[in-house]
Amino acid sequence: MLNYILNKAFYTILTLFGVVTVIFFLFNVLPGDPAQMMLGQNEDTEQLAIVKAKYGFDKPIFTQYLYYLNDLSPISFHSNSKEDYTYLSNNKYDAVSLFNIGNTTTAFKFPYLRESFTKQGKKVSQVIGETLPNTFVLAVSAIIIALIIGLALGVISALKKDTWLDKLIQVVSTFGMSVPSFFSAILFAWLFGFVLHKYTNLEMTGSLYVLDDFGERMQIQWKNLILPAIVLGIRPLAVVIQLMRNSLLEVMSQDYIRTARAKGLNELKVIKNHALKNALNPVVTAISGWFASMLAGAVFVEYIFGWNGLGKEIVNALNTLDLPVIMGSVLVIATLFVIINIFVDLIYRWLDPKVKLN
Numbered sequence: 001m002l003n004y005i006l007n008k009a010f011y012t013i014l015t016l017f018g019v020v021t022v023i024f025f026l027f028n029v030l031p032g033d034p035a036q037m038m039l040g041q042n043e044d045t046e047q048l049a050i051v052k053a054k055y056g057f058d059k060p061i062f063t064q065y066l067y068y069l070n071d072l073s074p075i076s077f078h079s080n081s082k083e084d085y086t087y088l089s090n091n092k093y094d095a096v097s098l099f100n101i102g103n104t105t106t107a108f109k110f111p112y113l114r115e116s117f118t119k120q121g122k123k124v125s126q127v128i129g130e131t132l133p134n135t136f137v138l139a140v141s142a143i144i145i146a147l148i149i150g151l152a153l154g155v156i157s158a159l160k161k162d163t164w165l166d167k168l169i170q171v172v173s174t175f176g177m178s179v180p181s182f183f184s185a186i187l188f189a190w191l192f193g194f195v196l197h198k199y200t201n202l203e204m205t206g207s208l209y210v211l212d213d214f215g216e217r218m219q220i221q222w223k224n225l226i227l228p229a230i231v232l233g234i235r236p237l238a239v240v241i242q243l244m245r246n247s248l249l250e251v252m253s254q255d256y257i258r259t260a261r262a263k264g265l266n267e268l269k270v271i272k273n274h275a276l277k278n279a280l281n282p283v284v285t286a287i288s289g290w291f292a293s294m295l296a297g298a299v300f301v302e303y304i305f306g307w308n309g310l311g312k313e314i315v316n317a318l319n320t321l322d323l324p325v326i327m328g329s330v331l332v333i334a335t336l337f338v339i340i341n342i343f344v345d346l347i348y349r350w351l352d353p354k355v356k357l358n
Contacts, residue, residue, distance in 0.1 A: 008345075012338050019334040023327050024068050028061060034117070034323060055114075056085035071112040072331075078105045092123075113328035118320045124328035127313060132295075132332070134208050135302070135309035139294035141225055142233035143287060150237045151283070154244025155271070161249065169241060176238030182300035184231045189304060192227055202227055205306030228305040232298050236290040243286055247279040288344040292337045 035051040052058040056067045067085055070076045076095070078088035080103050088095060088105050095109035113124035157169040193204035206224035211217070251257065252275055260270045299311035306312075310329060317325035 004345075008342050012342075015338055016331070016334060019331060020069065020072060021065075023330050024065055025061075027323050027327055028064065053083070054085070059085075071114060074108060074111065076107055076109060078107055079103065080105060113331070114324040116325050117322045118317075118325075119322075124324045127325055128310065128328060128332055131308060131310045131313045134307060135295060135298065135311060137208060138225065138228055138232060138298060138302070138307060138309060139291055141229035142294060142298075143236065143291050145229060145233035146236040146240050146290070147287065150240025151244055154241045155248060155276070157241065157245040158248040158252070159271075166245075169245075173238040173241040176234045177242075179234070180300075181231065181235065181298075182304065184234055185228070185301050185304040188227050188231050205304075207306060207308040209308075224305075224307075228298075228301050228307050231305075232294060232301045236287065239286050239290070240283055243282045244279065247282050248275060251275045251279045284344060284347050288340050288347075292333075292340045295333065295336050295340075 034055070035048050035057050049058075056064055059067070070086060071093075075098075076086075076093070078086045078093070078095070080100075081087060082089075088097065088107060092115070093107065093109050093112050095107035098106045098108055100106070110125070113128070116122045116124055116127055119127065153169050153173075157166045160166045189204045192200050193202050197203075202223055206221060208220060208222075208225060209218040210221050210224070211219075248271075252271075257270060257275060260273075295310070298309065299315055301307070302309040302311040303315050310333075314326060314329050316322075317329070
């Protein structure tokens with residue numbers, strides 16, 4: 001287990017280093033001056049010089065890259081000169097000073113994702129912190145819907161193989177996989193939020209938190225979660241049905257299943273105690289991938305339903321060229337992908353003790 005943890009930690013660092021490098025140079029070769037993007041129409045020569053010095057935009061691109069790595073690193077190095085970008089007392093790092101080496105201070109801090117260009121100096125970590133929980137709630141709800149319904153229909157489809165019920169489930173599953181999420185979102189919003197509104201009491205758009213009728217405080221509106229969660233869960237639901245059916249059929253043909261039946265166990269116990277657990281491996285793989293993708297934003301679903309999640313925030317940042325928000329969001333998404341993959345490996349080990357962690 002220790003070797004596995006060290007191995008994963010090493011490859012995680014390499015992966016994230018690659019992601020940081022790619023997104024930095026990708027967005028910094030775009031046309032346009034970041035300082036001008038921040039100032040908009042209010043720019044003048046003096047303001048441009050101040051902003052460039054404050055954010056290090058006046059330095060060569062490789063120096064800016066080192067600054068970015070320093071911002072993201074938990075252990076970072078800071079100049080004691082007030083004119084330097086990395087000056088520690090600018091109150092932007094929330095760092096704890098460790099020790100001094102000459103004119104440089106070494107500090108410990110959380111990764112600093114910089115400040116938004118368009119939100120009046122608001123930290124990117126705050127922007128992501130406000131939107132990611134909403135996306136997490138939406139993704140978890142969609143996955144729960146996909147798992148509960150998908151596993152049930154997949155098992156029924158396998159047990160009723162080649163019957164009319166099996167064929168009906170397969171048609172529904174294929175349709176669910178083929179329909180784009182943005183089309184499903186528009187259709188569900190129009191049908192259940194507009195046409196059938198007086199019966200469903202659901203809105204076409206709305207997020208988890210909304211202002212009350214007096215505009216004084218935010219309150220939770222759980223009903224706004226129903227439509228986007230269902231729409232977001234349609235495609236993983238269809239995938240779970242197919243994978244569960246095929247995996248269970250394969251497991252049910254194994255020798256140990258025939259042995260269990262020969263011992264006199266009834267079919268329900270055979271499926272529950274022997275077949276189901278071993279048939280879950282491909283489902284775990286698919287669900288982990290879908291969950292990571294959902295945390296990446298579920299862009300179309302969030303944008304159409306007006307759900308204030310990370311996906312909607314990324315779209316807004318792209319429209320306004322808010323590069324720090326885009327870069328920080330991509331980095332957070334990549335980190336989540338890595339963490340989820342490690343978690344899936346551990347689940348594999350629990351489902352099948354014969355699986356080795358490498």
